[in-house]
Amino acid sequence: MTMTEPVVSAPFFLRGESVEGRQATHRSRDLGVVFATPTIDLDRAVYPRTEVPPLLDVPLTEIIDFLVETGLRIRDPENPFVRECIERMAATHVLPRAVLHQQVHGATGYLDKRLLETVVEQNFPDPRALDEWVPKQDFTGRRSFVRAFAPRLVHVLPGNSPGVAVKSIAQGALVKAVNLFKMPSSDPFTTVAILRTMAGIDPGHPVVKSMSAVYWRGGDESVERVLYRPQYFDKIVAWGGGDAIDNVVKYLGPGLQLVSFDPKTSISMVGREAFASGAALDDAAQRAASDVMILNQEACVASRIVYVEADYAAADRFCERLHAHIAEKAAASGDARPLDPDLREEIDALAMLDDEFRVWGRTDGKGLVIRSDEPVDFHPINKTVDVVRVNSLDDAMKYVNVATQTVGFYPFERMPDYRDRLAAGGAQRIVRLGDAGPSTIGNPHDAMYPLHRFVHWMAHEDGQHP
Template sequence: MTVTEPVVSAPFFLRGELVEGHAETHRSRDLGIAFTTPAVDLDRAVHPRSEVPPLLDVPLAEIIDFLVETGRRIREPGNPFVRECIDRMALTHVLPRAVLEQQVHGATMYLDKRLLQTVVEQNFPDPRALDEWVPKQDFTGRTSFIRAFAPRLVHVLPGNSPGVAVKSIAQGALVKAVNLFKMASSDPFTTVAVLRTMAEIDPDHPIVQSMSAVYWRGGDDAVERVLYRPQYFDKIVAWGGGDAIDNVVKYLGPGLQLVSFDPKTSISMVGREAFASGATLEEAAELAASDVMILNQEACVASRFLFVEASAGDADRFCERLHARIAAKAAASGDTRPLDMDLREQIETLTMLDDEFGVWGRTDGKGLVIRSDEPVDFHPINKTANVVRVNSLDDAMKHVNVATQTVGFYPFERMADYRDRMAAGGVQRIVRLGDAGPSTIGNPHDAMYPLHRFVHWMAHEDGVRATADT
């Protein structure tokens, strides 16, 4: 008897309309699960430049109110679009269903009125520029008007974090953009679920009419060479790994820019103070495990390399306690998928080199810690932490670079001694160990204020105006 493989349907959303179909069959990135989509209608995916963006003259306050209501509707237990989204995503995504539910519902915390207002205020010196032409005058008397004009954006969404879809929709609405969301193969569902929720509130609202979400295989030249053109879009907002960014870069040129949330690696630095007592050691191990296990180590902010200022014996004590806490968090999450074959083989090779490496745990996906004197030459993932023993945290500085996003630091009082050197090395964020996940509202992301980068800054120069005295 032939067993038929289940196929998941992933509809599109085009400017207020749900589009269903099974014209194309694709496979999810990590699990290889088949899913079907309609064919991409390139004409409908593009909002003509001859039309003023639908959101241009909608007051920012109204946009924020609509986003807040969307968040409330997403959190409703009976929301059929979210329930259907979770059911389908649980088949295509590596993360457990409970984690996915937490991600989608947790992301609605971004749709908070005070938070959204703060984000706008931090990104724009004068937020009025989003709603109107703001008058300016320089010291020579020359006048002008400035507008943060609604851009045309393609958002290349990541597959590791469903919550990014909620945040990206909100950001696109705040800058009044015309938005095309390219969904990821592991999650071609969340964006559409959010947009369907918006359409249920008001199908004709300009936010709904400004949003489209489709899927195509990244690198599909037949789609990207048509869409990635300056006559259609101003900027490509790209999340994801190196391949995702490389697919975009080749299309850039005058009039089409890249705003990149490109691949980053986050680390931890643990000073000798962690070994002052049993209590401080337990505290440091718990805080470090919290940073390692953010989104089960799928997020960019999750720590992968932990530089520990310690003797060989103290480093091993730290590894033992760190492993116990990672294993506990892995068991609580329900995510115990084994490491992929290549990573397992590399780690199993290390276990034969007893003098150079220490290994706590196994490659069964239940938590693993590797101790070494230099960072391992592979990417720790799936609840795998590499503890690198150093004589001084100064020695760890040679390992920070422009790909280092977040550094969790312990003890907290030494952070100020390192922040300038970290910034010079390319680091974008330093936090207290254990605080890698939460972020101060409105702070820069990946060394930039994203909304400020998204908009099309337009100047209307009005010359020198005559005054009453002339």
């Protein structure tokens, strides 16, 4: 760091209190921007197991009402914490300021009363278990009580989507957890801004007291060897790339579990029906472009590979239309980052292999389409998509695996023919092409009901028979 290089300040939030400081400096992952944080007080970051979690006896209805009020406060244009957050994040994040603003404010749609109630109802067969010990009786007459007990969670947040912070805070509150959020280097701001907003509503509220947010460099053993222990936490809820997950896995053992939203790749499948007319072709290409451009292709649900059931001439027509729609959306996004140098080099090399590949667009971050016979061996990103020509969509099934998250499908009427095979291959979600973004409220995420996995399921058996 040079003496003249600006330093962005990133405060912490520990069990209800904002903590300022600039004792430690770090660099953001993508842009290499320097930011400063306080040193981590590990004692304050851990909630003792000898104390009952603050939210345990707070009714779920009260928690939901508090989250709804938080959403209103975040959307308030005069909220100083959110304004400061977006200003600082614009310096460390690859996404443009307007997209970041939209992400943070748009994510508050999750803090809707009906939505939160639906999420709970879909995750728990009997939501009363979050509030009380629910009586049970088996067919032999043996009685017991079951509770979804408040867990102790470490959340390793991703850097690609600031909106995940809103969702993770809400989910941690719904299960009445004690939460420690490890913020990402590209966004060490959003989580604290939300928690400071909550503290502005009621600094003594149990939701506020159950939340902490700090930053440390992923893989820093001086921190992780202390925190990642079962005497402090029940589960690590980890988002992010392979390195982030690998950093967590080595600490797992009896009493400390992993709930992983690990790296996924989403794809599209376009059947021969797309070539029935010019209108159908343009419709399919526009829908595919919409799925590619979700969060400027930074999100896991954004499509990166499109399998097209066509001959070469038809596939090339699709690629031409797809590129036009991506370029249009890229221009409107305000994000014109050129591709990473290594990725640019690989694509430039492919462009010279005319017999095997064709390329539409340039490596300037304004949209690029590659046509190939097999998926490329790199990760398409930054408005780049690989169109793989297949004779039949059946031929694309061999590329589906447990890392395949969302599959956008066209035509819609053929979806039932493929959903079982996609699930058998490991895919987790099939949608209509163009609908990869918002999911049905309360549906599984990454092949699980997350809140059901977060809680500590506790049984009290009294041994009494009627």
